[in-house]
Amino acid sequence: MPDTRWTTVDERVARISWPPDENVDVVRREVAQALVDHDRVEAWIEAADEAGQRIATWSGMRREGVMRGVAQDRIVYARLATDVPLNEPGGFRALLNSFLPRKRAISQLLVRDHDDRVLLCQLTYKQDWDLPGGVVEVGESPHLAVRREVQEELGLDLEAGSLLLTDWLPPWGGWDDALCLVFDGGVHDAGVADRIVRQEREIRSASFCTLEEVRERCADFTARRIEAALGHLAAPGPKTTYTESGVAMSDSTSAPQ
Structure with missing residues (x-):
């Protein structure tokens, strides 16, 4: 089973993936590590993978949208180096706002x-x-x-x-x-x-x-x-x-x- 890892996919852009049973703290650390040398770290999570979506969210990545037309619809999550830290009220609110329902x-x-x-x-x-x-x-x-x-x-x-x-x-x-x-x-x-x-x-x-x-x-x-x-x-x-x-x-x- 592959470990949690990130790779550079574009100029100053990293993409991260992790095994199904990964601990969210591990993913959070890897996201922070990727942002040392990148402006953006992203994850593509299958729409049916609710556990993966939870890990992406609580590791600090914001939900950005749905990638359609692939084998299975994928939800794109990302964190930017300029995002407000999660331990600050504005950062936590922005995280919640990215995935809570909008009417x-x-x-x-x-x-x-x-x-x-x-x-x-x-x-x-x-x-x-x-x-x-x-x-x-x-x-x-x-x-x-x-x-x-x-x-x-x-x-x-x-x-x-x-x-x-x-x-x-x-x-x-x-x-x-x-x-x-x-x-x-x-x-x-x-x-x-x-x-x-x-x-x-x-x-x-x-x-x-x-x-x-x-x-x-x-x-x-x-x-x-x-x-x-x-x-x-x-x-x-x-x-x-x-x-x-x-x-x-x-x-x-x-x-x-």
């Missing part, structure tokens, strides 16, 4: 007119219509994200009010799961739609729609989400609603697709 967030704005219609967007990349909004960028506030998205896609500078709904979206159609946050966009004169300047790459059209049109034009889970958000507005008292695929958990124990 995609989507922010949307519920904009209504005085006839109780809802502003919907017809998108270029899918058939069904949706609320204005989009994906929250890394490090961005969801509240700021929805205002940015509406400005970019519709050319409208609309205030985002309070959070109306947190809707969990299960994995669907090749997408990972996500949290959709619906903010109150307030009530506006219907003429606000005439001021829309579409981002043509993503928006085909936008218009105020009745609830019946919402059901006709939107995917089922989007229509349920809009109805849940409207229901929150109609309910007395301050209350933020949580749903899964537009269904309140009191109504169902599992989220429909």
Whole structure:
């Protein structure tokens, strides 16, 4: 059985490997030794090798991503000579942050007119219509994200009010799961739609729609989400609603697709 060892694979880059039963302290020492003369030490761990992934992590290497298209998918771990030491808070937090789950967030704005219609967007990349909004960028506030998205896609500078709904979206159609946050966009004169300047790459059209049109034009889970958000507005008292695929958990124990 081969010992834990590292080899130089590129200029100032080392790659390390170890036997299945290796002690993490041994790997940690070898990583430190490799970084004496290298700027980077990396390990390629098969996706099914959970023990190897744990050793890579607790030896101080950060998870960087998945290498696809090889015999078996491999997860790439690496430590740089410039990384903050693990015994410092910033170094340990960076290590944890490299492998802890990250949830995609989507922010949307519920904009209504005085006839109780809802502003919907017809998108270029899918058939069904949706609320204005989009994906929250890394490090961005969801509240700021929805205002940015509406400005970019519709050319409208609309205030985002309070959070109306947190809707969990299960994995669907090749997408990972996500949290959709619906903010109150307030009530506006219907003429606000005439001021829309579409981002043509993503928006085909936008218009105020009745609830019946919402059901006709939107995917089922989007229509349920809009109805849940409207229901929150109609309910007395301050209350933020949580749903899964537009269904309140009191109504169902599992989220429909």
